[in-house]
Amino acid sequence: MQLSKKLFFIVSMTAALSANAGSFSVSSEDIAHGEFMGKKHEFSGFGCTGDDKSPQLSWSNAPEGTKSFAVTVYDPDAPTGSGWWHWQVINIPSTVTTLKTGAGNVKKNALPEGAAQVVNDYGIAGYGGACPPKGHGAHRYFFTVYALSVEKLELPEGASGALAGYMIKANTIESSTIQALYKR
Template sequence: MRPHLITILTLSYGALAHSSLAALELISNDISQGKPMSSKHEFTGFGCKGDDLSPHLKWQGAPKGTKSFAITVYDPDAPTGSGWWHWQLVNIPASQTELVTGAGVKNSKLLPKGSQQIENDYGNAAFGGACPPQGHGIHHYRFTIHAISAEKLELPQGASGALAGYMINANTIESATIEALYKRD
């Protein structure tokens, strides 16, 4: 093998090894991958009696080019034909790496300046907790952090979840997800 080819292979391997170390990661003190959520993350209403608190979320390893973040929470198991959006938070500054438990309440003072909560499928511009129909079995709640290539997603007040989802997906560089579980017997 020629010396310059060995050098290129070594550099390529080194770049791959480094990039895997810096992958975007989402962690939480409140929820865990594949584990049931507590009732503090259950919705208040529609027959549910939880505390309706968004969980603590922390992320690290943002890829190069990240100019802001977005958070989405989606239940694909909701019996709607299109799932259920529990939370969409956009325009989180790139310097932000954590949200405390309960940050997603309506008109929150705990969210970073400039961020925008999109109306969820409950009809609130806030986090809306889990509330699967009784006896419907386990639902999967996908909490996802998106590294966004734009400083600000231009969304009108009252933007639909579909429009927000389109803009988030069109500008996502990388994402990481925790899929937590919830059911009501």
């Protein structure tokens, strides 16, 4: 990126952040908006050899009326016709404002009490990292935190990512997204 484009981007982002001071936002120590993720966030399987760690996420300035949070990670560029759900966490208590690196690991039980993970498109109820086909170019990964108007989403056992997404969006007050990138 040319220096003038970088400066324009920095000035634009600073202005946008200043204008939205106090609005619901998500940040991360591990990933950045518009930047490529590291190998530690790549899936381990299907030909991918990453560490399969969910990134650290924090959020602030939840809107009034927030009773819980949900987090989703979605790749709209997956060659499936419907994208790819990498992670969905529901029923995060309204008092929680961060998830640590690796919180999506099913074996570590590192989510806040009451939170639940939905089965992703890998067939795992946990985080499944990026694993785009080799040579398919950069894929976009939308890490979104939703402030919800209900304390608990009631989903049937084995609910699909589409159903979970529907219920999350039907109860969303506000959301904030980091769009990270990955390619192999």
